[in-house]
Amino acid sequence: MKRSLLFVTLFLCSLGFVLAQSASLQGKVTEEDTGEPVIFAAVALYQNGVLKAGTETDFDGNYNFANLDPGTYAVEVTYLGLQTQRIEDIKVYEGKVRIVDIEMTSGDAITLETAIVRTFKVPLVEADNTTQGATITSDQIRNLPTRNINALAATTAGLGSADEGDNITVRGSRTDATNYYVDGMRVQGSLIPESEIDQLQVITGGVEARYGDVTGGIISITTKGPSDQFSGGLEAETSQYLDPYNNNLVGLNLSGPILRNKKGVSVLGFRFGGRYTYNEDDDPSAVPVYRVKDEVLADLEANPVILRNGAQLVAADYLLNEDVNALETRPFEDLTRYSATAKIDARFSEAIDVTLTGAYNEVNDRFTPSENSATRASWRTLNSHNNPFDNRTDTRLNFRFRHRLGGTVSGEDDDRKVSTVQNASYVLQASYENRLRDIMDPTHGTNYFDYGYIGRFDVDYVPVFNVLFDPVLQEPYLVHSDYREVLRGYDPTNSPNPVLANYNNTLGVSANEALNPEQGNFAIGDANNLTIEAFNAINGRISDLFQESWGFHQNVGSIYNRAFQSDQDIIIFNANASFDLLPGGSEKGRHSIQLGIAYEQRTNRQYDVRNPRRLWQAARQYANAHIQGIDASEGADTIGLYSELYGENLPAPFFDAPILGVEIAAQDNSRFYREVRNALGITDLRTYVNTDALSPDQLSLDMFSAQELNDQFILDYYGYDYLGNEFDGTFDEFFTARNAEGLRTFPVAPARPLYTSAFIQDKFTFRDIIFRLGVRIDRYDANTKVLQDPYSLYAIQGAAEFHNQ
Numbered sequence: 001m002k003r004s005l006l007f008v009t010l011f012l013c014s015l016g017f018v019l020a021q022s023a024s025l026q027g028k029v030t031e032e033d034t035g036e037p038v039i040f041a042a043v044a045l046y047q048n049g050v051l052k053a054g055t056e057t058d059f060d061g062n063y064n065f066a067n068l069d070p071g072t073y074a075v076e077v078t079y080l081g082l083q084t085q086r087i088e089d090i091k092v093y094e095g096k097v098r099i100v101d102i103e104m105t106s107g108d109a110i111t112l113e114t115a116i117v118r119t120f121k122v123p124l125v126e127a128d129n130t131t132q133g134a135t136i137t138s139d140q141i142r143n144l145p146t147r148n149i150n151a152l153a154a155t156t157a158g159l160g161s162a163d164e165g166d167n168i169t170v171r172g173s174r175t176d177a178t179n180y181y182v183d184g185m186r187v188q189g190s191l192i193p194e195s196e197i198d199q200l201q202v203i204t205g206g207v208e209a210r211y212g213d214v215t216g217g218i219i220s221i222t223t224k225g226p227s228d229q230f231s232g233g234l235e236a237e238t239s240q241y242l243d244p245y246n247n248n249l250v251g252l253n254l255s256g257p258i259l260r261n262k263k264g265v266s267v268l269g270f271r272f273g274g275r276y277t278y279n280e281d282d283d284p285s286a287v288p289v290y291r292v293k294d295e296v297l298a299d300l301e302a303n304p305v306i307l308r309n310g311a312q313l314v315a316a317d318y319l320l321n322e323d324v325n326a327l328e329t330r331p332f333e334d335l336t337r338y339s340a341t342a343k344i345d346a347r348f349s350e351a352i353d354v355t356l357t358g359a360y361n362e363v364n365d366r367f368t369p370s371e372n373s374a375t376r377a378s379w380r381t382l383n384s385h386n387n388p389f390d391n392r393t394d395t396r397l398n399f400r401f402r403h404r405l406g407g408t409v410s411g412e413d414d415d416r417k418v419s420t421v422q423n424a425s426y427v428l429q430a431s432y433e434n435r436l437r438d439i440m441d442p443t444h445g446t447n448y449f450d451y452g453y454i455g456r457f458d459v460d461y462v463p464v465f466n467v468l469f470d471p472v473l474q475e476p477y478l479v480h481s482d483y484r485e486v487l488r489g490y491d492p493t494n495s496p497n498p499v500l501a502n503y504n505n506t507l508g509v510s511a512n513e514a515l516n517p518e519q520g521n522f523a524i525g526d527a528n529n530l531t532i533e534a535f536n537a538i539n540g541r542i543s544d545l546f547q548e549s550w551g552f553h554q555n556v557g558s559i560y561n562r563a564f565q566s567d568q569d570i571i572i573f574n575a576n577a578s579f580d581l582l583p584g585g586s587e588k589g590r591h592s593i594q595l596g597i598a599y600e601q602r603t604n605r606q607y608d609v610r611n612p613r614r615l616w617q618a619a620r621q622y623a624n625a626h627i628q629g630i631d632a633s634e635g636a637d638t639i640g641l642y643s644e645l646y647g648e649n650l651p652a653p654f655f656d657a658p659i660l661g662v663e664i665a666a667q668d669n670s671r672f673y674r675e676v677r678n679a680l681g682i683t684d685l686r687t688y689v690n691t692d693a694l695s696p697d698q699l700s701l702d703m704f705s706a707q708e709l710n711d712q713f714i715l716d717y718y719g720y721d722y723l724g725n726e727f728d729g730t731f732d733e734f735f736t737a738r739n740a741e742g743l744r745t746f747p748v749a750p751a752r753p754l755y756t757s758a759f760i761q762d763k764f765t766f767r768d769i770i771f772r773l774g775v776r777i778d779r780y781d782a783n784t785k786v787l788q789d790p791y792s793l794y795a796i797q798g799a800a801e802f803h804n805q
Contacts, residue, residue, distance in 0.1 A: 023095065025097075026097060027062070028057075028062050028063075029079075030104070031082070032104060033106065037060050040056050040079075041079040042078045044077075048224075048226065049229060050228045053068075053404070060586050064422065070094040070198070070199045071199055071224075072090065076115065083104060088117060096126075100120060130763075133156060134156040136156075136201075148194075149221070150166065151164045156204065159217070170216040179211070179216075180218075180220075182359075183398055185398055189394030192359055192361075193341070195251055198222045198223060199222040201218075202219055205217075208761060209760070210759055210774070213755065213778055225345055226256065236250045246278070246281075251273070251275040253271070268346050272341070273341045273342075274339065278336050285329075290324045290327070291327055292381055301556050304556050305503050306506065307506050316382060331385070333368060333387070335365045338360075338362045339361050352404075354401050357397070357398040358397050362394075365389065367388065387560075390438075392437045393436040394433070394434070396431065397431060406423065418586070420581065421582075427576040431570075432570070438565040439565075445563070447496075447696060452541070457489075457692035458488040458690070462483065463522050464523045466524075477657070479657070480657060480660045481630070483630070484527070489512055489513065490504070500542065504535050504536050507534070540614060541613070563612055564606075567604075571601050573599045590764070591763070591764050592762070594763070595760040598756065600754070604752075606718055610715065612714070615699070618704065618708060620691050624688055624689060640658070641656050669744060672704045672705070680698075701724070706721075706743070727748070734749070
């Protein structure tokens, strides 16, 4: 007994392992005629026809399989002189003990060679009910009229969702308070097709110590494993001709052995499942939705702004009821999903098995911006064909190593004895998950300067003169006072946003038309020229007057003005150890001990061009920001006389005047004014640059400095530099990093939170009584720094300093 207790103590001290799936199957084998226990009967455990484990009954006829994967099993008991018994369709649930007592009968020489096969009958009263919730098996899933995992889980009492398939709330908790597990590992991204689920457990209360960081509930999924024989399935369904939603699905699964040992037992098997899903409307509305008719839309896009009594008005303001259609489906709201799962099980010996699981999920979800918003104009009526995409990709790998160290009985033949410590095992698990996401306009994508481009606006910068009077000579004379932008031409021919360019149709300006011909190469005083500001749409800006119709609908040609992308890596390591402690034998009660640790590290990145249209405004603002105006100081250099520069006949009463140069001043942390001139081959920084005459492919983000873009509130990023390149540096580099020019680059390190935990749990079983006691410790480390508040009334304390008080 002392040696057993010493072994237990060493086991607890040396193993600090956590969460793996844990289920057990136990029972008692007796003779039907006498009721006596069958001692040292051979008990074999099968799943999908594959031998999973074997053990022997003890002196009391009891057997136990611990640390099982949840699923459906078969138990076969053999003993010399008794009829072989096989019990099939035994549902073993995660975290629970399934009790299967077996009675063996005697038989003649002929019947002893065959097995009596029975189907397990689920008891009316669940013996192990220490957690609240429900378990849904693959058979039940197959019969339910839904394929969404959240919808499946929502059939459990205490769970709810706003709509079928929406995020789950558990007993009134928040929708993000539900944790998801697949094969014992916590996952963050998309789950697997329901056809690959062997068992789905929902826990709403009585959460075990091996789970942590839970404020709502838990949904734990066990995937199907390889089968002993080759098998497969193909499914296809469509509603294309049955309803307007056009739901289509094609699925495939294959399973079977790869390698068998000399006894014909599968020791290496595989399972693969794949599915393609397409929904023309993935979340149908309960009421009709409205969209303008195609022929009306074509007219609106050709002339979004119209003239009425000399005033420019939004053409959509004059729509009538007959100009729109009431639709049963939301237009341009299609969703395409590609899913694949693969699993390989390898059994190196009766004690060691390895599982490698992979999952891939890709979703292309088209959506309507600001749908159901109470404050923003509706997008759908006039712009549903411009809906952006939300693309998500989730890749997951999971490795598990399981080693069973001992069974029920030790020794051989006459030296066999029942161990006080039984079913000792440990499980090592590691997983890697990568989640990618991007949300942007499908046409422009990451071509950021396309979002706001309307067309080419040609501009001249002409000198402006003031007329002064010389009191000595009693004659007027001219003084150069400034430069003026004079619009010379407008060409929207190559615009990637032709509908937005049509907002300018009411101005009556044709492509390549010579504008402001009355304005020569100079100006005296004020002038009444057509300017770029008179246009309804210019690069980077649409007039507020024409962006909406009556404040209810976004006007035609609207572009989703955002380009977002994120990248999340999740690395998890779990280690779990378990054993059964029977200090007084199996009839005196069983302590099922579990203990362990878990480690999780996330690396989160995000790069968000929140307003790519504003890039054109930034370019226009920074291109000539270093030019302070003309240098009118005494003795300032002049460029030359007007006649020398332009060689024109001077019209009366104009007389020749010197043209002053401009004064320039370098801007702190500015880059664009230099880079745009380098790209255009302009060496003189005093030369004005007209960015509205450039095309999108002539501009790029790296022309700007980090401060220039951030000051315009264009970017939001972490885990990247300001140009969208992944950055793996430190928090401090935000304050110190500079480029080769000495300009600060403001890189932001990725968020790298750390999560660790440890627990120990005892599940004590005595006859029909089961209770559980456990202790768990969780630690979360944000693993970063935060800026101090300079206006705080009290000294700022760190977490360690606060807790040490």
